[in-house]
Amino acid sequence: MGTYVYEVMANVGEAITRNKQMLTDLDAAIGDGDHGINMARGFEAVHSKMQAMEAEIDIGKVMKTVGMTLISSVGGAAGPLYGTAFLRAAGPSQQKTQVDVETAGLMLGAAITGIKERGKAIRGEKTMLDALEPAYDAFMEGAKDGKSLIACLEVACEAAQQGVEYTKTIVATKGRASYLGERSRGHQDPGATSSYIMLKALLEFLRR
Amino acid sequence: MKKVINVPEQVVEEMLQGMVLAHSQYIKRIEGFDVLIRANKPEKGKVALVSGGGSGHEPSHAGFVGRGMLDGAIAGAVFTSPTPDQVYEAVKAVDNGKGVLLIIKNYSGDVMNFEMAIEMATADGITVDKVIVNDDVAVENSTWTIGRRGIAGTVLVHKITGAKAETGADLPEVKRVAEKVINNVRSMGMSLDSCTVPAAGKPSFVLAENEIEIGMGIHGEPGTHREVLRTADEITDHLVEKILADMALTSGQEVALLINGLGATPLMELYIVNRKVAAILKEKGIQIAKTYIGNYMTSLEMAGFSISILKLDSELKELLLAAADTPALVQF
Numbered sequence: 162m163g164t165y166v167y168e169v170m171a172n173v174g175e176a177i178t179r180n181k182q183m184l185t186d187l188d189a190a191i192g193d194g195d196h197g198i199n200m201a202r203g204f205e206a207v208h209s210k211m212q213a214m215e216a217e218i219d220i221g222k223v224m225k226t227v228g229m230t231l232i233s234s235v236g237g238a239a240g241p242l243y244g245t246a247f248l249r250a251a252g253p254s255q256q257k258t259q260v261d262v263e264t265a266g267l268m269l270g271a272a273i274t275g276i277k278e279r280g281k282a283i284r285g286e287k288t289m290l291d292a293l294e295p296a297y298d299a300f301m302e303g304a305k306d307g308k309s310l311i312a313c314l315e316v317a318c319e320a321a322q323q324g325v326e327y328t329k330t331i332v333a334t335k336g337r338a339s340y341l342g343e344r345s346r347g348h349q350d351p352g353a354t355s356s357y358i359m360l361k362a363l364l365e366f367l368r369r
Numbered sequence: 370m371k372k373v374i375n376v377p378e379q380v381v382e383e384m385l386q387g388m389v390l391a392h393s394q395y396i397k398r399i400e401g402f403d404v405l406i407r408a409n410k411p412e413k414g415k416v417a418l419v420s421g422g423g424s425g426h427e428p429s430h431a432g433f434v435g436r437g438m439l440d441g442a443i444a445g446a447v448f449t450s451p452t453p454d455q456v457y458e459a460v461k462a463v464d465n466g467k468g469v470l471l472i473i474k475n476y477s478g479d480v481m482n483f484e485m486a487i488e489m490a491t492a493d494g495i496t497v498d499k500v501i502v503n504d505d506v507a508v509e510n511s512t513w514t515i516g517r518r519g520i521a522g523t524v525l526v527h528k529i530t531g532a533k534a535e536t537g538a539d540l541p542e543v544k545r546v547a548e549k550v551i552n553n554v555r556s557m558g559m560s561l562d563s564c565t566v567p568a569a570g571k572p573s574f575v576l577a578e579n580e581i582e583i584g585m586g587i588h589g590e591p592g593t594h595r596e597v598l599r600t601a602d603e604i605t606d607h608l609v610e611k612i613l614a615d616m617a618l619t620s621g622q623e624v625a626l627l628i629n630g631l632g633a634t635p636l637m638e639l640y641i642v643n644r645k646v647a648a649i650l651k652e653k654g655i656q657i658a659k660t661y662i663g664n665y666m667t668s669l670e671m672a673g674f675s676i677s678i679l680k681l682d683s684e685l686k687e688l689l690l691a692a693a694d695t696p697a698l699v700q701f
């Protein structure tokens with residue numbers, strides 16, 4: 162199972178690297194044009210760390226390492242936010258070698274709470290929360306209906322994708338895009354997009 | 370992209386190496402980190418000042434490490450806030466028992482990374498406090514944004530706060546002075562042409578041949594609006610008007626001026642701007658106690674400039690005129 166966690170993270174990292182240019186272009190339109198570059202650098206660092214942890218079966222430990230690595234290698238706003246998210250996700254997954262629907266829900270919930278606290282943001286401000294919160298709600302709805310982990314992630318991804326679309330319709334009030342006011346409308350939020358990419362990469366891996 | 374670099378991934382590393390070699394009498398590097406501190410730690414106890422941010426703003430911030438200004442500076446990736454572990458190393462290295470004040474420019478990323486470093490250092494028992502510079506009047510300050518951006522006015526915060534720290538004042542006193550500068554400094558900039566982040570390989574934005582961006586941020590973030598290029602006097606008029614609209618300046622008031630180049634603007638043009646700024650202020654009976662002109666807070670090779678005006682009182686004036694000896698600012 163150890164290689165399993167490692168592979169999940171590798172897959173998420175590959176998805177980020179694949180979309181490096183797109184994320185950077187989205188950021189250039191309403192921010193400072195480095196989101197893809199920073200995230201790719203972070204996940205390259207995660208990749209090197211993961212190779213040393215290939216045999217690690219404690220998912221919590223892996224989450225913690227991913228969090229610390231992102232914090233110390235991404236920079237910008239995304240580093241503290243995603244780093245905090247993974248650190249918080251380490252809580253519910255501590256000493257776990259498998260993740261069921263309940264644990265995954267707890268991990269996602271803890272991650273989102275961490276992002277909200279660190280970024281002092283709420284949904285509707287054109288940030289990653291606009292993808293993550295609807296995803297979480299959909300995930301928990303699915304969990305309540307007794308859906309499988311993959312099925313829960315499927316509805317979560319759909320909701321995240323809609324959340325990304327929604328960010329095009331609103332004005333940014335948090336993050337660097339907030340300085341643009343009305344000019345930020347019409348643009349897709351890079352943070353929401355990278356959140357969606359990560360969730361989707363997770364789902365795609367589990368489907369295989 | 371046409372740049373004098375080797376590989377985009379190494380620009381910060383190689384710049385830091387060159388910087389230390391050029392200015393070894395002032396600065397040294399903490400091994401293994403992108404942190405530059407004073408070559409000689411002050412002997413007498415003083416509050417240590419640390420600033421930093423993304424690279425690409427040189428000489429900010431490491432160029433201002435030295436007597437009378439900063440004790441340490443952290444260089445992040447180009448236009449990207451440094452990470453908490455780097456800031457934490459800087460804080461540990463410069464602390465000499467009287468506490469550390471972090472001077473942060475107001476960007477979500479910078480604030481979050483520096484705050485995480487404060488949490489780490491505080492856990493170690495180091496006294497750390499922070500001030501957040503938000504001098505850019507171009508962007509709206511309302512409850513709906515994270516507030517104004519920090520731009521070139523930050524250099525004046527370094528200068529004056531640095532002079533205060535040098536007197537041996539305690540941390541609350543040094544912080545009070547820093548906040549006084551922040552409350553009294555206003556800036557605004559404009560851009561003629563974009564810049565290219567090395568790792569991105571293409572310009573952050575594109576302006577048409579005859580187009581300028583008013584209120585441009587120092588990372589190529591869009592400003593308030595784009596317009597057709599006008600004369601230096603007209604552009605300066607507009608920027609000064611926006612700045613003064615946000616300051617309560619009356620006739621007889623003394624100010625400090627910073628006419629800052631963004632990287633590709635020749636001094637010739639900055640002097641032309643300065644001539645107009647001085648004329649506007651003179652007409653209003655405002656006296657200029659000191660003018661700084663040149664590249665202080667750049668945006669790689671961006672063409673354009675910013676104007677910063679600092680309202681002085683006797684305390685700020687005395688500290689502004691005090692000696693400083695750093696790679697990028699020397700005054701006696």
